[in-house]
Amino acid sequence: MREELILRSLWFEDNSLMIIDQTLLPGEFRIVKLSSCDEVAHAIKTLMVRGAPAIGVAAAYGFYLGIKDCSEGNIDERLDESYELLRSTRPTAVNLFWALERVRGVAITARPAGVDATKVAILNEAHRMAEEDVATNRKIGEYGSTLIKDGFNILTHCNAGALATVDYGTALGVIRAAHEKGKRVHVYADETRPLLQGARLTAWELKRDGIPVTLIADNMAGFLMKQGRIDMVVVGADRIAQNGDTANKIGTYSVAVLAARNNVPFYIAAPLSTVDMSLNNGSEIPIEERSHEEVTTVKGQRIAPEGVDVYNPAFDITEAELIKGIITEKGIAYPPYKESLQKFFND
Ligand SMILES: CSC[C@H]1O[C@H](OP(=O)(O)O)[C@H](O)[C@@H]1O
Numbered sequence: 523m524r525e526e527l528i529l530r531s532l533w534f535e536d537n538s539l540m541i542i543d544q545t546l547l548p549g550e551f552r553i554v555k556l557s558s559c560d561e562v563a564h565a566i567k568t569l570m571v572r573g574a575p576a577i578g579v580a581a582a583y584g585f586y587l588g589i590k591d592c593s594e595g596n597i598d599e600r601l602d603e604s605y606e607l608l609r610s611t612r613p614t615a616v617n618l619f620w621a622l623e624r625v626r627g628v629a630i631t632a633r634p635a636g637v638d639a640t641k642v643a644i645l646n647e648a649h650r651m652a653e654e655d656v657a658t659n660r661k662i663g664e665y666g667s668t669l670i671k672d673g674f675n676i677l678t679h680c681n682a683g684a685l686a687t688v689d690y691g692t693a694l695g696v697i698r699a700a701h702e703k704g705k706r707v708h709v710y711a712d713e714t715r716p717l718l719q720g721a722r723l724t725a726w727e728l729k730r731d732g733i734p735v736t737l738i739a740d741n742m743a744g745f746l747m748k749q750g751r752i753d754m755v756v757v758g759a760d761r762i763a764q765n766g767d768t769a770n771k772i773g774t775y776s777v778a779v780l781a782a783r784n785n786v787p788f789y790i791a792a793p794l795s796t797v798d799m800s801l802n803n804g805s806e807i808p809i810e811e812r813s814h815e816e817v818t819t820v821k822g823q824r825i826a827p828e829g830v831d832v833y834n835p836a837f838d839i840t841e842a843e844l845i846k847g848i849i850t851e852k853g854i855a856y857p858p859y860k861e862s863l864q865k866f867f868n869d
Pocket residue numbers: 572573574575679680681682683686687692693719757758759760770771772836
């Protein structure tokens with residue numbers, strides 16, 4: 523019953539963070555209650571909760587959970603421990619660090635007012651971030667849907683949907699907004715090896731919404747584009763450098779190169795909290811490398827010989843010149859990105 527009601531990937535209830543365990547989808551819809559900072563950190567590391575905006579908000583709640591039972595004698599130590607633990611979970615999505623800096627700043631400001639005031643301030647900030655994310659995604663959807671014509675076939679990679687955010691999604695938010703406006707869209711979802719976020723999560727979300735979706739293996743995207751069957755690509759992001767170079771799920775760069783080769787417009791959809799203006803270009807974005815087992819097994823089933831060497835970067839970098847536009851909550855940024863993104867921050 524609850525599955526039908528929930529569009530949110532996470533929410534706060536009973537002094538705990540409630541999440542949908544995304545590692546079990548689509549086979550099982552399980553809600554997990556996280557009551558400690560350690561549990562939130564584990565959930566982020568294992569991708570029970572995942573997606574740049576969702577990771578950021580989950581970390582903000584995890585920061586609160588780390589100190590919810592503290593007293594004057596240990597809150598300062600626990601604030602530092604929670605901050606460091608959560609920061610260490612995943613290196614690429616800048617929303618994690620943006621969110622932690624934001625809630626730590628609130629904690630520092632509130633701290634002189636005492637322990638209880640600090641706890642309340644952190645929790646309220648996490649609530650604000652959660653609701654801001656939903657509003658942000660709807661604005662991204664609004665701007666992005668103007669790019670979609672009735673009858674468009676749209677390709678997406680990985681999952682940048684409600685499950686990757688608090689609700690509604692970024693790339694899938696663009697698609698949802700067009701669908702809500704009555705535009706007939708058909709989505710081609712890359713399965714997205716090795717963790718299959720496209721097959722397991724994007725296809726599941728779109729089917730639940732009644733949005734036509736066709737699942738493809740990653741290596742089919744180029745052939746679809748060459749046949750002229752894709753009108754537009756829209757994907758999410760984990761970190762965008764000031765020049766527009768974008769880190770996103772591994773395989774995104776390949777999709778962008780194929781889109782350029784076939785004259786298919788390629789867009790990024792992301793909140794400004796995913797833009798890291800401190801970085802000059804994508805070469806400065808840390809790329810997470812994950813376990814060999816993610817490549818050599820599928821749901822625990824071995825598909826490669828024991829001991830084979832494995833390279834498993836979780837993200838790649840798409841150069842700005844391959845990106846037609848970056849859809850944000852302030853509008854669509856076009857090249858030169860350093861200037862157009864900075865203008866959005868200044869507005
Ligand atoms: C809306 S951000 C979604 C973004 O995050 C995903 O990475 P992961 O599943 O490893 O958290 C992927 O890069 C998505 O595009």
